[in-house]
Amino acid sequence: MEERISKQELMKMYKVDRLTIEDWIKNLGLPIIRISSHSKYVRKQDLIDWEDNLIGRSCPIGSVR
Numbered sequence: 001m002e003e004r005i006s007k008q009e010l011m012k013m014y015k016v017d018r019l020t021i022e023d024w025i026k027n028l029g030l031p032i033i034r035i036s037s038h039s040k041y042v043r044k045q046d047l048i049d050w051e052d053n054l055i056g057r058s059c060p061i062g063s064v065r
Contacts, residue, residue: 002043003043004041004043005041005042005044005047006039007021007040010042010047028050028054029050029053030042030050031043031047
């Protein structure tokens, strides 16, 4: 089974708040999967691919690798 990272885990990994994650979803295409209003996650490989696509942009994100 693919590794999944919850929205809360993303907030801790990147040291950002909920609004920043929501901004990344809306404006930068962070590929969040919504199971319910309280259950959201991203597949680890999708997150890595998303980060790779942001290389060269001025976006303050770290890496999950």
